[in-house]
Amino acid sequence: xxxxxxxxxxxxxxxxxxxxxxxxxxxxxxxxxxxxxxxxxxxxxxxxxxxxxxxxxxxxxxxxxxxxxxxxxxxxxxxxxxxxxxxxxxxxxxxxxxxxxxxxxxxxxxxxxxxxxxxxxxxxxxxxxxxxxxxxxxxxxxxxxxxxxxxxxxxxxxxxxxx
Amino acid sequence: xxxxxxxxxxxxxxxxxxxxxxxxxxxxxxxxxxxxxxxxxxxxxxxxxxxxxxxxxxxxxxxxxxxxxxxxxxxxxxxxxxxxxxxxxxxxxxxxxxxxxxxxxxxxxxxxxxxxxxxxxxxxxxxxx
Numbered sequence: 001x002x003x004x005x006x007x008x009x010x011x012x013x014x015x016x017x018x019x020x021x022x023x024x025x026x027x028x029x030x031x032x033x034x035x036x037x038x039x040x041x042x043x044x045x046x047x048x049x050x051x052x053x054x055x056x057x058x059x060x061x062x063x064x065x066x067x068x069x070x071x072x073x074x075x076x077x078x079x080x081x082x083x084x085x086x087x088x089x090x091x092x093x094x095x096x097x098x099x100x101x102x103x104x105x106x107x108x109x110x111x112x113x114x115x116x117x118x119x120x121x122x123x124x125x126x127x128x129x130x131x132x133x134x135x136x137x138x139x140x141x142x143x144x145x146x147x148x149x150x151x152x153x154x155x156x157x158x159x160x161x162x163x
Numbered sequence: 164x165x166x167x168x169x170x171x172x173x174x175x176x177x178x179x180x181x182x183x184x185x186x187x188x189x190x191x192x193x194x195x196x197x198x199x200x201x202x203x204x205x206x207x208x209x210x211x212x213x214x215x216x217x218x219x220x221x222x223x224x225x226x227x228x229x230x231x232x233x234x235x236x237x238x239x240x241x242x243x244x245x246x247x248x249x250x251x252x253x254x255x256x257x258x259x260x261x262x263x264x265x266x267x268x269x270x271x272x273x274x275x276x277x278x279x280x281x282x283x284x285x286x287x288x289x290x291x292x
Binding site for chain 1: 180181187190258
């Protein structure tokens, strides 16, 4: 078997292989569409309080979580890579143990809270059109941030730092 | 990378280095086909080398199926990760040493006439550091 000390390009080859592995993580169309739907479902929660009293507010959050899990499962199946925070590690090490794409993940949390609060206030003051516009803007921003997170994970895979 | 830079004879061969280096890149689990395609090796080579790494407790293997299609997933164990990080750090040092050696050789070359026989560059052998 070949020996790396007789092949000084071994590390360079590994970089190329890592890049090839990272390229498998490019999101397919259904991942982008699924992310948009998941965020749209999440941001309808505030409207359900006002207009759909029989629908539990938390049901929107639960549906969103299920959609995210399905998206991650689908991506793992299509790419052959399981990345991102793993449930057991999250329980053991906290939500932010996973470093790649962390700025995008934090931005997603902040935008999620900000859009939710804005919607709540606007609906309370009867400004429904403005609340809907805030929800649409939130969906676009969140889907973009989710893709940015995935880009961060791909970059970390290329650099070999996504531990 | 915080692991101590030292060579590991088990992951020294290029194929095993590729497998471990790819698994250490950060994905939690990597599927057989993804690993095979990224490393550019055949099914049989991956099976054989992954078994060696599994026996050394460097790699964990999980077998499953989607419908009738069998699926095999790999991931590094903590011991495997430590060994790979140490080995990659050692390789990076080696790469730097070879690059520095090449620079020295070109700087020490006195005249074009003497350049007929360039100084041979030999990277240190495994275990010599």
